[in-house]
Amino acid sequence: MTTYSVRSGDTLSGLAQRFSTSVSSLQKTNHIANANLIRVGQRLTVPDGFQAAPSKAGSYTVRSGDTLSGIAGRHGTTVGALAKANHIANPNKIYVGQRLTIPGAGGGAAPVTSKPPPSSGGASYTVRSGDTLSGIAGRYGTTVGALQQANHIADPNKIQVGQKLTIPGRTGGSGGTSKPPPSTGGVGGTPGTSSGKGGVTVAQLRRIMPNLSQAKAEQYLPHLNKAMAEANINTPRRKEMFLAQLAHESGELRYMEEIASGAAYEGRKDLGNTQPGDGKRYKGRGPIQLTGRANYRAAGRALGIDLEGHPERAKDPDVAFRIAGWYWQSRNLNSYADAGNFREVTRRINGGYNGLASREMYYRRAQDVLG
Structure with a gap:
């Protein structure tokens, strides 16, 4: 184990990625109740790497809350390499218990390098306000480590607006583009259609939230489906609990901003x-x-x-639903949904059980529609 002194701008998730561990391991080791509350100067004990080294067989078994990008980051590979090695068509769709081959690992794994190849066409990205290295890595299907190496970045938390980054492993064609590649998951398609296991339809959404208008449902659906795919809310039970909580919290998606002044x-x-x-x-x-x-x-x-x-x-819908998905995943709510523990999901969202009867009513309705 090692220790680290928290600096301005640090987050527990960023530190977990940097030290190849997990947020929950950092919390447990340092007795941190709220993962969003760490302070500058706080001294953290960093536990041994969490699944950082490949197993003897060069494989990994998917756990609740895992994402392909998270697994790739932990094992020093890319989403694209993992998808190719495991014949995964949609990187947003992995399931608990699925056994993945880690490319580049020992024990008979396919001889695919775990590091992205150097850029052959000089593809680049110009850092914008609000960007993080992990966010850019996720958009381009690479890793923070690969971006650091390609751009000689010592501290992944220190990038500057206007800084030009080389994207490793991408060809440049047009001399570099600042736009991320299109999503391979197909989420957010034509309103009124489902986006695979991670999505719902307009009709399903309106049956769960009958006061939601057709126009609003069509407007929100692509963003909702995309957020659910990103957060691995991709089973009936996860979707039922997630949509029930959203329905109660937002008055059936009527309120995207608190009525009170704040x-x-x-x-x-x-x-x-x-x-x-x-x-x-x-x-x-x-x-x-x-x-x-x-x-x-x-x-x-x-x-x-x-x-x-x-x-x-x-x-804004394109951001609001992603925030809801991030909140859900950052608190590991998929694991409680998988266990059927609706009360605990409610407690972790509400801090208690306020409005439990209403939440349970929406949950039963979602079960009828999606079960």
Whole structure:
């Protein structure tokens, strides 16, 4: 084990990735109750790498909450290499118990290199406000380590707006593009259609939330389906619990911004509201209301969006549903959904059991529709 002193801008998820461990392992080792609350100067004990080394057989068994990008990052490979080695057509679709071959690992794994090849065409990306190296890596199907190596970056938390990055393993054709590659998961297709195991249809959504208009359902569906795919909410039980909680929290997707002014949150240091006006600026937004400067910062870093600088974006559908998915996954709620523990899902979202009867009503309705 080693120790690390928290610096300004650090997040527990970022440290977990840097040290090849997990957020939950860092929390357990350091007795941290809230993964979003660490302080500058805090001394953390870093546990031994979590699945950092490949197993003897060069394989890994998928656990609840895993994503292909997370597994790739832990094993020093890429999403593309994992998908190719395991014949995975849609990288958003892996399942608990699935055994994956880790390319480049020992024990008979396919001789695919675990490091992305150097760029042959000089593809590049210009850093924008709100970008993180992990966010850029995820968009381009590479790893933070590969980006660091290709761009001689010592500290992955220190990139600058306007900085030009070489994207390893991508050909340049047009001399480099700042646009990420298209999604391979097919989520967010034509309104009224399902997007595979991770999606629902307009008709299903409106049966669960009967007060949601057809127009709103069609507007929100692509973003909702994309968020569920990103967060691995891809089984009936996970979707039922997720949609039930969203239905209650947002009044059937009627409210994407808290009605109150947010003044009640002024000065709430537990929410990171340390600047004058933070209460109103970082009021609750999104279908699972994101509240407080610290939470906006954490969500923004995880998603590669400058939510701290532009908090109003948290109510826009393309961002709001991704935040809900991030919140769900960051609290490992898929594992409780898999276990059928709706009360614990409620407690971890609400902090208690406020509105439990309403939540359970939506849950039963979702079970009828999706079960």
